[in-house]
Amino acid sequence: MTDTSPLSFDAATPDGHNATLDEPISPDGRPEPGRRYTVPARCGRAVRMAAGETLTIVNPAGSQVCDFWAFALPDLREFLSMEHLRTALGRTMPRPGDGLVTNLRRSLMTVTEDTSPGIHDTIVAACDLHRYRQLGVEEYHDNCTDNLRMALMAIGLRAPEIPAPFNIWMNVPVDPRGGIEFQPPVSKPGDSIRLRADRDCIAVMSACPQDKTPVNGAEATPQPLMFDVTR
Numbered sequence: 001m002t003d004t005s006p007l008s009f010d011a012a013t014p015d016g017h018n019a020t021l022d023e024p025i026s027p028d029g030r031p032e033p034g035r036r037y038t039v040p041a042r043c044g045r046a047v048r049m050a051a052g053e054t055l056t057i058v059n060p061a062g063s064q065v066c067d068f069w070a071f072a073l074p075d076l077r078e079f080l081s082m083e084h085l086r087t088a089l090g091r092t093m094p095r096p097g098d099g100l101v102t103n104l105r106r107s108l109m110t111v112t113e114d115t116s117p118g119i120h121d122t123i124v125a126a127c128d129l130h131r132y133r134q135l136g137v138e139e140y141h142d143n144c145t146d147n148l149r150m151a152l153m154a155i156g157l158r159a160p161e162i163p164a165p166f167n168i169w170m171n172v173p174v175d176p177r178g179g180i181e182f183q184p185p186v187s188k189p190g191d192s193i194r195l196r197a198d199r200d201c202i203a204v205m206s207a208c209p210q211d212k213t214p215v216n217g218a219e220a221t222p223q224p225l226m227f228d229v230t231r
Helices: 081-091 129-134 144-154
Strands: 035-039 044-049 054-059 066-072 099-101 107-114 167-168 190-197 202-208 225-229
Touching: 035 044, 035 202, 044 225, 054 066, 066 107, 066 144, 081 099, 107 144, 107 202, 144 202, 190 202, 202 225
Parallel strands: none
Antiparallel strands: 035 225, 044 202, 054 190, 054 225, 066 167, 066 202, 099 107, 107 190
16 A cells, blocks of 8 residues: 655654543653553553663563653653664663663663563564555554654653664564564563663553554454553
8 A cells, every 4th residue: 555645744743542642650650669550452651760760561461562662851852772772782682681772872771681582673663654554554543653652742741753662572583684574472471571760761661553463463462561660
């Protein structure tokens, strides 16, 4: 399907609407310490973190991808950058002990624990309205780009741009010729990843709505995620 609509881009403005915009965890995104929150299937949530706090993201179904972003405070123009991260690590997948760096090449969060096999993606852009049109969807489809926008709007912030996400549990192997393939996650039910904030930041999670490829499992059925923040 060819998209011939006029191009108009505002990084902060969503192309549609879902519960992400109406159901923040709190007005400013500050969590209750230790409380377990849900990211509903196809939706997103933003959480405000202080340096030293740890975010634990849980994959109850095992098959659900989490598109993940983090923005530095107080200036959201510094954010996790996958292109800078791959350069810093010399590989495409972070491991426990690795710092996740920003577009200014400074560590914003550190992976402290990962109970999954460690297969994640730092290559693929977040799904958006245009991606689903390319996949043959003519009506509005929930997407991670809009979930990011709405999760920030729900706590009174605006996305400065749409960085490539850290696609937690997403399985996109690269073959020796440089090709990629979208495959189901290899994570299992209950797997989790822990990320420590190295500086004050806003973390955003999207329970990816992708149901046209098998990135959310062979049945392509988006599922909820869980998370909590501890000191």
